[in-house]
Structure formats: structure tokens, C-alpha cells
Amino acid sequence: MTPRERTDQSLESSFERYLQDKGKGRGGDGGNYRRNAARELERFAEWAAGDRGSDDWTGIVPDDIDRDPAFADLDERVFREYARHLAGDRGLKQNTVQTYYRYISAWCGWCVNEGYLGAHYAQRASAMAPLPEDDGRKPGDQQAWTPEQRHALTRHVDERARDAIETYTTLPEDADLLDRQRARYAALKAARDRALAFVLAYTAVRVGELLRDPNDPRRRGVRWEEISLADGSMDVYRKKQQWDAASLPEPVIAPIRSYRELLDPPTERWPVFPTFDQRTLAGLVRDELADRGTRPDAIDELREGYARDLLVALAEDVRPPSITTDGARSILQRLSEAAEIDIDHPKHEYLAPHGGRRGMGEVLVRAFGYTVAARYLDNSEEMVRERYSHIEAGELGDVATEALSEIDG
Structure with a gap:
């Protein structure tokens, strides 16, 4: 034709x-x-x-x-x-x-x-042109991590962190100081990434409640003083403009505890997820130590004794900023690629942060219903029903199919 x-x-x-x-x-x-x-x-x-x-x-x-x-x-x-x-x-x-x-x-x-x-x-x-603005909130359109994707990501970051920590902790006593510092830095980064991935995968906390938003000074990222591993809770600044406690389920506790022990933050006011960006940390260390009256040559000598400026910040209690929400997306892009996770979504080629929250919503709605899911997600039950309406529709479809089979049978 x-x-x-x-x-x-x-x-x-x-x-x-x-x-x-x-x-x-x-x-x-x-x-x-x-x-x-x-x-x-x-x-x-x-x-x-x-x-x-x-x-x-x-x-x-x-x-x-x-x-x-x-x-x-x-x-x-x-x-x-x-x-x-x-x-x-x-x-x-x-x-x-x-x-x-x-x-x-x-x-x-x-x-x-x-x-x-x-x-x-x-x-x-x-x-x-005549189409209305799309706010990206339609049911089924946002990415939701599947159980297979969640397990693939958490398994990858867990293995990576375990290997890095073992490499650091098993160095011989006579190892070169800079080599030891490099190994510690690699372990810290892997442990931070593991803790972040587990939190996003299992807590359903919004990424804007967890990390720094450069456009909102109130959202400066969660600090260690706001986490209680004993209670399994974390204080976050919610979307509704107030502080509230979020749950830390069991899978999250061990990665956070291991990471904290390795980091050993100088004070409780340190961010849980600090930036590891070298340029940011280098400028911060120089400026902070200069403000304390340290001479430029002394600052340079101090920095030369460390493999990374993050380690200088830890030693001198120069508090870095939290990673940003965009930084979290970059981390998840890197981890999704490294873990070779199969992702089929029109908008994201990686596991986006909101997908972890939405994936947990799917799990909770299916397991415990809309009321419990709404409490965990910090949303109204009405909104949760709207966002996850496809679950109820599927269940009602199954009910209708069963009813028809009984009548027709």
C-alpha cells in the first residue's frame, strides 16, 4: 500500500x-x-x-x-x-x-x-498548547519501586558497603597513613550511600524532608540529634510545615548504626548525610579554619596531612552541609547503573527518590489497607486512596471476576 x-x-x-x-x-x-x-x-x-x-x-x-x-x-x-x-x-x-x-x-x-x-x-x-499543566500526580504515572528493584538496590549497596568497610578495618597496622585514610573515606562513602538507599527504600519519607533544599532554609537536612535508633524514629520537617516523627523500620537500623560508628560525628548537630563534594568541602574547611584564626599556611599544612577534606572536617569539627535533593538523585542514578537494575519507566531511567516512597505505599496499602498506609505516609486517607486507586480497582476487579464465575458456573 x-x-x-x-x-x-x-x-x-x-x-x-x-x-x-x-x-x-x-x-x-x-x-x-x-x-x-x-x-x-x-x-x-x-x-x-x-x-x-x-x-x-x-x-x-x-x-x-x-x-x-x-x-x-x-x-x-x-x-x-x-x-x-x-x-x-x-x-x-x-x-x-x-x-x-x-x-x-x-x-x-x-x-x-x-x-x-x-x-x-x-x-x-x-x-x-491548550492542555492544562501536568502536576505529575496522576495514579500509576509516578515511578514506584517494585520489590525486585528495592531488593536489587539494597543488596548492591549492602555488598558494596560491607566490602569497603572490611577493606578498611582489615588493613595491617603498619599501613601507610594516607592509604588508611583513603580506605576510611571509601568506606564512609559506601556506608553513607547504603544508609541513604535503605532510608529511601523503607521509610517512605519524602526526600525533601530528609535532605537539604537550597531554596528552603528550613530544610537543612536531618541531623544526628534528630535520630533515635533505640526508639526507631527520626524527626523530620514535614510537607505540612511542622516537625513530626517518622518511623525507622528494622531494615534501616543496622545500616544507620554501622554508618554512624564509622563516621563518629564530632557533634550531634552534624548532618546524617553530609556532602562528599570535594570542591564544597575544600572551600568550607579553608573558610571555617580561617574564621577561627588559623593562618593560611597552617591550613594548607593541615589539609596536606589528610587524604580528603571530609576527614579534615571530621577531625576539626567543621560541619558540612547535607547533600541536596538533587544530590540524592545523582547518587541514585549512579547506584542504579552500578547495580544494573532493570527499569522501565517513561520519565526515569533510574530509581528516583520518590519511587521508594511510592513503592512502600504500594506495600502498605496491599498489606494493611488505606488507613494504616495514610498514617505511615503522612497523608490523608482520601489522598492515599486517590494515589493508589489502581490497587482498589484491581481488587474490586478480582471480586467481580469471582462473583461472575460463581454465577456463570
Whole structure:
């Protein structure tokens, strides 16, 4: 079939092939995506034919032509009008509008690859302009760490920290001082990364409550004085603008305790997760020691005696800043790659911090229900039900399937 012949085809003539390509199982007949995409394609076809929309909407086919909407009728203006149609439906939430449009946009992209269309009109800026802002909060759209991903990450950081700590603690007594310091630094970094990964994986604490936000001076990162391993709790500055206790479940306690023993912070006011950025620490050490009246030559001599400025900061109690929320993302990118974790997500190629929180939400809702999950996540039960509505929908689907089988059986 020539490109010209394809552009003359009706829109609906492509739907079944597209859905088979996107479906699951033998013949592409199954899967939630196929079902949802089929619904939205049907709605788009009805709108294109003039059967949906305002009273004066007659569809995309010229009034003097009697045929079904075809690919030759599509351009970016059509998709812009459809985006305006979706955005004007007051019964749809902003995120739902975005989701519905994405189904049509994905089909449009497939049509380009298959030769039905010459360009991906749906992705052009002018076509998408009427769409509302997307706040990224739609159920099922945010990344959620699966149990397999959580275990792969925590297993990797645990093995890495154990190896680094063993290397440091088994150095011979006559080892060179700088070699010993380098080994301690490597162990500290691995132990910090392990503790951070475990906290993000199991506590469901928001990364902005745990680490420093450069744009909010109140969020300076959790300090050791705010952690009680005996009680299994940690004080954090919550999203609701007040301090509150967050739980530290059992898997988190040992990594934090091991890390603290190795770090041996000079005071309880040290951040739990300090930055290891060499440039930041070098400037901080110089400035702080100079403010204390130490001469520049003495500062240089002191720094030359240590393998890293973090170790100078520990020895001299020069308190570093906490890593930032962006720093945590960089760490998780590095760890996800090193652990070779399989990640299939449209927005993130690594285990993003919020995915740990959302993954724990999945676990808690499935195990204990929405009320308990809401308390642990520090959210209202209503919000948790909305965010994890796909779980309840799946469970209700199972109930309906069982009921039907009993009746039909």
C-alpha cells in the first residue's frame, strides 16, 4: 500500500493493528493499556466524526464531503482542537486530560512509523498548547519501586558497603597513613550511600524532608540529634510545615548504626548525610579554619596531612552541609547503573527518590489497607486512596471476576 493510499484510509482502519502492537499476550489481545487506549481511540474517532463536542462541532471532514474521517484530514490544528475539547470538559481533572491526550499522541506516533502520517502532529507545541499543566500526580504515572528493584538496590549497596568497610578495618597496622585514610573515606562513602538507599527504600519519607533544599532554609537536612535508633524514629520537617516523627523500620537500623560508628560525628548537630563534594568541602574547611584564626599556611599544612577534606572536617569539627535533593538523585542514578537494575519507566531511567516512597505505599496499602498506609505516609486517607486507586480497582476487579464465575458456573 502506497503512502497516498494510506492517507486516504479512515482513522478507524488503523485501530486494531495499533492495539495488537500495544496489547499483551498471544495476538496482543490483553493488557490494561490496550483496553484504555481502545476506549480513547473510540472517543477520538467519534469526536473527529462530529459526534462529540459542542453543538456546533461538525467534525474534521469538510461539510461538503460525505465520508468517515481519514488520515488526510489530520494536521496539528486537529490535535490542537482535540486538546481544547478535552481541556474544556469540566468533568475531567487536569491530569486525566493529560493522560487521555497521551493515548491519542502515542497512536499518532505509531501512525507516523507505519506510514499513515507524515509528521507527529500531536506532539507539536501548538497542538499541545491548550492542555492544562501536568502536576505529575496522576495514579500509576509516578515511578514506584517494585520489590525486585528495592531488593536489587539494597543488596548492591549492602555488598558494596560491607566490602569497603572490611577493606578498611582489615588493613595491617603498619599501613601507610594516607592509604588508611583513603580506605576510611571509601568506606564512609559506601556506608553513607547504603544508609541513604535503605532510608529511601523503607521509610517512605519524602526526600525533601530528609535532605537539604537550597531554596528552603528550613530544610537543612536531618541531623544526628534528630535520630533515635533505640526508639526507631527520626524527626523530620514535614510537607505540612511542622516537625513530626517518622518511623525507622528494622531494615534501616543496622545500616544507620554501622554508618554512624564509622563516621563518629564530632557533634550531634552534624548532618546524617553530609556532602562528599570535594570542591564544597575544600572551600568550607579553608573558610571555617580561617574564621577561627588559623593562618593560611597552617591550613594548607593541615589539609596536606589528610587524604580528603571530609576527614579534615571530621577531625576539626567543621560541619558540612547535607547533600541536596538533587544530590540524592545523582547518587541514585549512579547506584542504579552500578547495580544494573532493570527499569522501565517513561520519565526515569533510574530509581528516583520518590519511587521508594511510592513503592512502600504500594506495600502498605496491599498489606494493611488505606488507613494504616495514610498514617505511615503522612497523608490523608482520601489522598492515599486517590494515589493508589489502581490497587482498589484491581481488587474490586478480582471480586467481580469471582462473583461472575460463581454465577456463570
